[in-house]
Amino acid sequence: MNRKQWKSWMLVSMVLAFAMAMMGCAKSEAGEDAAKEAQAVIYPVSIDGSEIIIGETTVQTLLDKGLKVTVSEMTEDKQIIEYEVDPEEELEANSYYSGASVWLTEHSFAHISMATDEENVRMGDAVIARLEFSLVSEEKAELAKIVFNGVPLSEMTREKAGEVFPDFSGDNNMWFSPAEQLDYKYFMSFDTEGTITSLSLEKKYDVDWSSN
Numbered sequence: 001m002n003r004k005q006w007k008s009w010m011l012v013s014m015v016l017a018f019a020m021a022m023m024g025c026a027k028s029e030a031g032e033d034a035a036k037e038a039q040a041v042i043y044p045v046s047i048d049g050s051e052i053i054i055g056e057t058t059v060q061t062l063l064d065k066g067l068k069v070t071v072s073e074m075t076e077d078k079q080i081i082e083y084e085v086d087p088e089e090e091l092e093a094n095s096y097y098s099g100a101s102v103w104l105t106e107h108s109f110a111h112i113s114m115a116t117d118e119e120n121v122r123m124g125d126a127v128i129a130r131l132e133f134s135l136v137s138e139e140k141a142e143l144a145k146i147v148f149n150g151v152p153l154s155e156m157t158r159e160k161a162g163e164v165f166p167d168f169s170g171d172n173n174m175w176f177s178p179a180e181q182l183d184y185k186y187f188m189s190f191d192t193e194g195t196i197t198s199l200s201l202e203k204k205y206d207v208d209w210s211s212n
Contacts, residue, residue, distance in 0.1 A: 040183045043149040045131065045201060047104055052128055054184065055203035059114060060087055060124030068103040069112070087124030091116050096129060096205060105142055110134075115205045132200040148199060158194040 044053050050065040051057070062069055063085075072082045091097060091114070098113040115129035135143060135153060143154035151164055161168070161175045168175050168186070172194075177186040182204065189198045 041177070041181060042184060043186060043201065045149075045199075046147045047102070047110075048145045052131060054131060054201045055115075055127055055129065057128050058124060059085065059126050059128065062102055062128070063087060063124065069100055070103070071100045085123055087122060089123045090120050091123050091126055093117065093119050093121075094206075097126070098130070102131075104145060113202075115203075129205055130200065130202040133198060135197050135199065143196075146199075153196055153199065156188070156196045156199075158190040158196075161188055161190075161196075 042053060042055070044051050046052065047067065050062070050067060052062070059069060069085045070082050071085055072080050074080050085100060093116055095116050096113060097115075098111075100112045100114065101109040102112050103109045110131055110133045112128055112132075113130035114123070114126040116126050133146060133153075135146075140154045144152045146153045148156060149164060151160065156164075158172060158175065165175065165177075165186075168177055170176050173190050173192075175188045175190070177184065185200075185202045185204070187198075187200045188196055191197050
């Protein structure tokens, strides 16, 4: 092989190496994108027809749909006072607020947590970061008002949960989202008869946990 042929071979080798490296980067990026998508599965829940998407739906959206959102405080004499939230109240940036409730019926409710982004916002513009239902009512009509990923909770038995969420894990009394699904977490619990007793949905936030 003379010098001219050697230079040509080197040039071709460099071009092929560069092309293969670019293909490798593309595959790597595609794999990372797929992993991110796997970690960001969003399942909607609705209350009496009003859809809530964790990390997107705001407090104001719930209020506009006629849902009652309240917070509770304990007085100095140990009395609990409950009052409806003020959507105009300012919340701090990069913070997480828990302890609020959204009412489903006169006697049943779900706990909610709110999160803020990089700027102070009015409470109405804070997003719902966590939603937790404690389903102690035996009334099927009340459970039917809550729909998780298209399934009314009146029909969400342990067996049904396994069919709807085959990638979840757990046992006869609980069914939860995969550990590698980092951004969103889902959890359901069931009694010995397979009837759902609780449901929680949560989006993870990197926020100032000192706010409450």
